[in-house]
Amino acid sequence: MRLDETPGPNHDERHHKVDLLVLHYTGMQSGQAALDRMRDPEAKVSAHYMVWEDGRVCRLVNEDRRAWHAGVSSWQGDEDLNSRSVGIEIVNGGHDFPLPGGKLPPYPEAQIAAVIDLSKGIIARHCIPQARVTGHSDIAPTRKIDPGEHFPWEQLADAGLGLWPAEAAGAGCVWMGGDPGGLNRQLGAIGYDLSDIPAALRAFQRRFMADTITGMADARTLRRLAQVAEAYSAASSPQA
Structure with a gap:
């Protein structure tokens, strides 16, 4: 994994211990456009890392600082997730920039390999639990849909990142025991x-x-x- 230092200005002091990993897609026309935006002080957005399609990794914010990537969000009852998390932006046009015909752009294997490598190091450094490996859509479901339904979560889980229980077969309905909650x-x-x-x-x-x-x-x-x-x-x- 190649790591390039591309520091940006959009960060501040953490108020909590890191115990969360958040994965995003950039959702822009190009990786360069996304990188430029995260390094623009007027944009007031950032992430700790950005992963290009070919597997190159840019570091914009040191992990001991609070990058501005999660926005209004919560997970497992916690808020101020920027203070609690490391954020990775993955270069992918996503829903705003699909392929001709409307299909979502794929995540290349070299890129996913770099995401896995990078994430494993982050999880080890901060002892992040597997249940706290998340996507932006998980922590902000009313606002966000990235990294998208085309993101290979099962592949990440096979590599030890996040949880992916096997889907059981069956056609019957699951009854909640009459409990509406x-x-x-x-x-x-x-x-x-x-x-x-x-x-x-x-x-x-x-x-x-x-x-x-x-x-x-x-x-x-x-x-x-x-x-x-x-x-x-x-x-x-x-x-x-």
């Missing part, structure tokens, strides 16, 4: 903010069920939600 509790057990349940469900689906982004609690979504919530609860337990 069961769905909310499972979303909350993973970490999602519950102020807008359809938005939280869409963020969940975008990450764990990329082919079904409806915001609706159909039978398959309920099955998958139960599996993921169980995995996150187990990872967050004291003995985990």
